[in-house]
């Protein structure tokens with residue numbers, strides 16, 4: 001009997017999951033790691049933490065399932081996207097901490113590029129916007145600010161990578177410097193039409209081609225693990241950004257199917273098929289995946305603060321001790337008592353793209369309690385997702401029948417019920433909660449013949465629970481109107 005090992009390197013933790021042929025999780029290990037916030041708006045990770053937690057969880061999951069490397073048919077890798085690393089090719093040493101996708105330090109650079117009239121070009125070629133979220137300006141920042149980096153890069157001494165490329169490098173002792181097309185599509189440097197790095201964009205951002213990894217597909221044998229003795233020789237056969245892997249793991253194979261992941265942020269992806277669809281509502285055009293020579297596309301709505309608002313209640317406000325306690329706290333009140341919280345802690349992503357927006361809590365009265373704030377915090381997650389769906393349906397000219405959901409915050413049934421109330425349609429949680437890891441396993445499994453086809457994989461998807469709308473339409477409409485008023489107050493705040 002053989003199994004697949006999925007490595008899911010996320011924003012707050014690294015996870016390793018062992019899957020069997022029926023797509024069931026047999027063992028799992030998870031480790032959190034330190035988040036660094038050196039200045040307001042900056043978010044960093046220690047590259048060694050990213051690698052060490054990945055290495056340790058891989059070993060732990062295999063040991064927990066009582067397996068040896070010989071029983072692992074392949075490894076699928078998936079990762080937090082856009083987070084940017086730069087390291088020395090000779091020593092493998094990072095030049096700086098990784099700049100995390102949430103980091104806003106390049107807001108000024110993005111504003112200058114916009115002012116110089118470049119946004120239309122970037123939008124047309126990459127499907128993205130000039131926002132600090134994406135890797136391109138983060139890489140330019142590293143080249144400009146780490147002493148000697150530009151000179152060394154010019155000599156070909158440095159390697160850039162998103163987290164997938166960093167882990168591929170570490171897993172293979174520096175034998176592979178590659179990324180997959182989905183991760184590449186989040187850099188601002190990848191041309192959606194040619195499927196390669198774009199010379200004109202590289203020039204505008206002053207990025208030397210020598211630092212860039214080779215771009216490969218999501219489902220192919222990249223190489224073998226050499227750096228972890230227990231897994232030596234196991235093939236790495238799947239690589240994809242985590243949201244793309246979740247779309248695949250949710251079996252959203254046909255155009256018109258969508259998923260939303262509720263993790264640190266919220267990411268909704270809608271499969272749009274063989275052609276990229278340009279957004280008129282500030283969504284991103286991105287890759288769904290590339291398998292063989294065939295590329296499929298998606299529309300994406302990215303919300304920066306989703307489940308992280310619960311972490312803020314825990315670590316920032318201190319009104320709960322554990323994330324799960326938010327459910328009991330919010331349930332102490334029958335409704336939000338007129339309180340709305342807009343968690344624009346790092347600006348607002350889709351569909352607003354306002355880097356200057358900041359968080360607000362409005363509607364506070366003498367009777368407001370921590371429970372109302374907790375409730376408003378949870379509701380803000382669902383409101384943001386509802387705004388994404390509205391933009392997406394307008395762009396794609398369709399109405400979604402249902403929304404498939406996954407991610408850490410989907411343990412919260414109240415949240416999903418409220419989501420269904422807002423959307424007025426079914427919200428479906430699958431039986432396998434680790435959809436992102438499952439998608440990575442699917443990519444790897446298809447490459448090595450563990451599974452034969454997408455049809456075989458699609459048949460493995462099973463619903464756990466379906467949430468259907470219950471609330472009165474008038475109350476929902478009132479709430480949405482007040483939510484929009486609250487969002488207006490958050491916009492532009494940091495600009496003064």
Ligand SMILES: Nc1ncnc2c1ncn2[C@@H]1O[C@H](COP(=O)(O)OP(=O)(O)O)[C@@H](O)[C@H]1O
Pocket residue numbers: 010011012013262263264265306307308309310311323324325326327407408409410411412415
């Ligand atoms: N009961 C809960 N209700 C709402 N959010 C929760 C709950 N439990 C955990 N979360 C949130 O889920 C997120 C973790 O989800 P996960 O998918 O592991 O995130 P990531 O992959 O981004 O690290 C955290 O932001 C956490 O605050």
Ligand SMILES: O=P(O)(O)OC[C@H](O)CO
Pocket residue numbers: 009010011012079080081082101241242243263264265267
């Ligand atoms: O690590 P997650 O699950 O929060 O996902 C992060 C996204 O890939 C960022 O774009």
